[in-house]
Amino acid sequence: MTETAYASPALIAPSPRGRLLIGNLHDFIDDFLVTMERDFINHGDIVRYQIGSRIVHVVSHPDYAQHVLVEHQRDFPKVGGNGGLQIIAGNGLISNPSPESWLIQRRMMQPMFHRKRLAAMGEKIDAAGARMIQRWQALPDAATIDMDHEMLQVTLDIIMQTMFSADMLGEVGKLAPAVTAAVDYANYRIFNPFSLPLPMPTRRNRAYMQARKVLDSMIFGLIKQRRAATEPVGDLLDMLLEAQDAETGERMSDEQIRDEVLTIFAAGHETTANTLTFAWYLLSEHPEIRSQLQAELDQVLQGRAPSVNDLPNLPYTLQVFKEAMRLYPAAPITGPRRVTKPTQLGGYDLPLNSQVIVSITNLHRHPAFWENPLQFDPSRFAPNANQPRHHLAFMPFGAGPRKCIGNNLAEMEGALLLACVAQHYNPQLQPGHQVKPEMAITMRAKDGMPMFLKRR
């Protein structure tokens, strides 16, 4: 008897009903956050989607995340090309699908994120926070601000200062919309295999090319300036300029450096900004938790500005940031992974060359791992919290070798900015404003976050 005769029949994971030819395309491009939540409730921890000829499984169980991202990560490399972030970030650290060249990049950039260096970055974060508070002090009490824009501005200031020693605060008005447009474009292309190629002058393609021009001009300008400098500064840009291929001794081209700079610039500020925006929303809706946060700040800081050295004494502040990441993870899904060996997961077949996405949002709200999953409760992250959990039930920064390189920086920055604002202000959501999370690679507030900036 042949081997095929013994093989078990294909076990196809549950799937929402698709449409002729396009399959589940509408589920992906309509509102993917809603789709993921709906299908998790209806079908469970593993759901199969068909988009044209592409098969994608969305998984929502920490054991499956462990399988794909950690234990068998070699069999699940990142998807490249049109199906991944490569569209905008080229072969930058986050989007490079080649495990071999990715490892060289990661080793080269890792020292920048070492704890010792982070402490020095803390001072730059404090300074950027102080600049924001100074701007706000010029506003009348309870002025209306776009909190999402304010958070993007401060985190953009921080990423440029800490990684590239550049002051770009004056350029925020141009850069922030360009990042948003580029990320929107990548989101559209990743989820829509029928999108027209870049050279076609569609409205979307033209908008992206315009955004790319703005970003490239900023980045190539930085590279040119630094190449002309006589003294090294010792930041990430210097590291990239000095990096040499171990075998050939070759240095990186401007285009390679551009991809890395764009990656760190985009991945390193929008994510933290969006988390903080949702944290202010949650605190506005839960004044009792805000009071608890402010009690900690008042007791530890006694009115002075927070610094990185205060963080070990501000555990509740970090808990608030973590709980905001749990409910509104800035990266709601991992990047798609390609199945390079046909295998089974959760008893279902994952065909060769199909894709797997881990739903971080569903993991963070999984009722088997979280009590009252929708409740905002920072005490879940208290050191003495009596809640044994699967170690991947909370994974805002991903897992395995391709886990976020900036996780410690993000937590430090998030806690410091929470402290520096909550110390002085009670930001209050404008009454009647409907907060609607949307996914465009990152999770953000669809119609912004208008808030009254009330002084304490």
Ligand code: HEM
């Ligand atoms: C709250 C803030 C942040 C969140 C929630 C977040 C989340 C994530 C997640 C989930 C991944 C893994 C993606 C995957 O497996 O497909 C990732 C990767 C990455 N993140 Fe972050 N991130 C944050 C902040 C930052 C910061 C501050 C930086 C840089 C300064 C950064 C740079 C990167 C890079 C370069 C990667 C790719 C790592 C690799 O593939 O080796 N992120 N991030």
